[in-house]
Amino acid sequence: MNVNGLMRILAAIPFVGILIGVYFVNRVTPYLFGMPFLLSYCVIWVVLTSVIMTVIYFIDPKNKEGAAE
Amino acid sequence: MNSALIIIFIVMILSIFLGIRAKKGKDMDLEQWTVGGRGFGTIFVFLLMAGEIYTTFTFLGGSGWAYGKGGPTYYIIGYGCLAYIMSYFLLPKIWSYAKEKKLLSQSDFFVSKYKSPSLGILVSLVGVVAMIPYFVLQLKGLGIIVSEASYGTISPAAAIWIGLAVVTVYVMVSGIHGSAWTAVAKDILILVVVLFLGIYLPIHYYGGIQPMFEAVDQAKPGFLALPDTGMSPSWFASTVLLTALGFYMWPHTFGSIYSAQTAKVFRKNAIFMPIYQLVLLFVFFAGFAAILQVPGLAGPEADLSLLRISIQTFDPWVVGVIGAAGILTALVPGSMILMAAATLLARNVYQAVRPSVSDAEVSKIARYLVPVVALIAVFFTFKGGNTLVTLLLMGYSLVTQLFPSLICSLLKKNFVTKQGAFAGILVGVATVTYVSITGATVGTMLPFLPQAIKDMNVGIIAMVINLIVLAIVSLATKNVSVTTAKTKTVS
Incomplete structure (x- = not known):
């Protein structure tokens, strides 16, 4: 698989996690990190999005040193 | 005059000072004024775009929704994530095209891509119509904050006029440079205030964050998740998606894309922007803490929950700092909106209709339009009544x-x-x-x-x-x- 394809798949993951996932996690318990389950689920995706974007940033050839903009 | 008011006025004067000083050493043509000469680095662009998240709507509305609606509030941290992912791929493309063609406004982009000045006029009008209620909302928030934090000694109307004068002056003088410097002050202050409130209030009143949620869940079972009908998971998913698509379509946000120095700025920001949103969690915590402590705020009054619980809990000077942070959340987006609206009207409506007008004149007209747009917004602020949230949602749907x-x-x-x-x-x-x-x-x-x-x-x-x-x-x-x-x- 080329890098662009991989980046697209990575970028799609949070969309699935948030837009589809919400149908399955709409509940208050169990509490996670002290928060209702649905809220902690959203928070996990916020953190994962940052992680995924970091990975994308480092595999993207455009961000390599001296790459032309 | 109490200590809360003194602090609020010091911050207002400081923001005028920062705003006007930002002009120093720059020749303010339209490109400097509206897109900062395309010279902003990662931090300024980050703060200008983050300004979009921390408006008075999130500061008062985020806690207000947590107080009044519960679970549906979580959508606010969902849509940003998806918008930032798209930003990684879209914004560099928009930026480099805009730089190559020397574009200054969102409508310029449509005019240039579709080779149609009339499309530019349509896009401008849609943008201006959508932005006015958004601006009105900031003004209303500003009025609420000052009158609450002054313990009623300054009326919301007086506060709105003062805030409007501040914003108009520094936008006319410094344009986007003023907004960027005020954004720095704003984000530092809001970070401190929100983290403090979101941690202190649950611990002070409930002994911790989980005990607070448990107490709320016991008093209102199911309130902390989504209801089965109405604001259900379907509502959540569709609203997150629509809002994410509309996120960068606001003319002022779109315009701030142009202010970046390199395309790499956006790709770097896409890493930090999602996590920066977690600050909003603490805004929610403050709203949830208020549910059992200042009960009885119904309907639009829920927006007062953060301020009411603060007044009940703290000394006036702390309320002053909170109020000052709240005011900056109104001034920064407010200034961006004013500038974007004035630029659109001058460049993409007036100049499109009368192509013989010189660029220097357009630049001058844009600046004179700032107080005009501001006054129109004031008119709607005092006439608007309760339909404000409807107008805001309409604005979002319009730009989308x-x-x-x-x-x-x-x-x-x-x-x-x-x-x-x-x-x-x-x-x-x-x-x-x-x-x-x-x-x-x-x-x-x-x-x-x-x-x-x-x-x-x-x-x-x-x-x-x-x-x-x-x-x-x-x-x-x-x-x-x-x-x-x-x-x-x-x-």
């Missing part, structure tokens, strides 16, 4: 209608013609207006559908109609503009 033709214009082979773009936007905007005014929902229009679809955000319908019309008209007018389409694909 620009998304399909924008995204298509970035394709290598854009099948959309200028007529298609024009018709799609027009029909989408008309649908949004109709739906907002009549209060129709998917359920009332299509009652035979299953509940999961009925709960969807009504903006989806406008978007679908927009897309259908855009496709049909584009196919019908394809031969007319096939030559322009060919020259466009080069970029």
Whole structure:
């Protein structure tokens, strides 16, 4: 698989996690990190999005040193 | 005058000082004024775009929603994530095209891509109409904050006039440079205030964050998740998606894309922006803490919950710091909106109608339009009444209608013609207006559908109609503009 394809798949993951996932996690318990389950689920995706974007940033050839903009 | 007011006034004066000082050593032509000479680095762009998240709507509205609506509030941290992912791929493309063509406003982008000044006029008008309620909302928030934090000694109306004068002065003098420097002060202050409130209040009143949620859940079972109908998971998913699409379609946000120095700025920001949103969690915590401590705020009064619980808990000087942070959350987005609206009207409406006007004159007109737009907004602030949230949601749905033709214009082979773009936007905007005014929902229009679809955000319908019309008209007018389409694909 080329890098662009991989980046697209990575970028799609949070969309699935948030837009589809919400149908399955709409509940208050169990509490996670002290928060209702649905809220902690959203928070996990916020953190994962940052992680995924970091990975994308480092595999993207455009961000390599001296790459032309 | 109490200590809360003194602190609020010091911060206001400081923001005027920062705003005016930002002009230093710069020759303020329109490019400097509205897009900072395309010279902003990662931090300024980050703060200008983050300004979009921390407006008075999130500061008061985020805690207000947590207080009044509970679970549905979580959508606020969901849509940003998706918007930032898209930003990684879209913003560098928009930025480099804008730089190459020396674009200054959002409408310029449509004019240049579709080779149609009339499309620019339409996009400008949609943008200005959408931004006015957004600005009105900031002003109302400002009025609430000052009058609450002054313990009622300054009326909301007086506060609105003062805030408006501050913002108008520094926008006219320094343009986007003023906003950027005030944004620095704002984000530092808001970070401190929100983290403090969100941690201190739950511990002080409930002994911790989980005990607070447990107490709320016991008092209102199910309140901390989504309801089965109405603001259900379908509502959540459709609203997150629509809001994410509309996120960068606001003219002032779109305009701040141009201010970056390199495209790399956006890709770097896409890493930090999602996590920065977690600050909003603490805004929610403050709202949830207020549920059992300052009960009885009904309807729009829920927006007061953060301030009311602060007044009940702290000394006046702390309330002053909170109020000052709140005011900055109104001033920064407010200044961006004013500037974007003035630029659109001067450049994409006035100059489009009278092409003989020189650029220097447009620059001057844009600046004189700032107080005019400000006064129009004040008029609506005092006349608007309770329909404000309706107007804001309408504004968001309006700008989202620009998304399909924008995204298509970035394709290598854009099948959309200028007529298609024009018709799609027009029909989408008309649908949004109709739906907002009549209060129709998917359920009332299509009652035979299953509940999961009925709960969807009504903006989806406008978007679908927009897309259908855009496709049909584009196919019908394809031969007319096939030559322009060919020259466009080069970029």
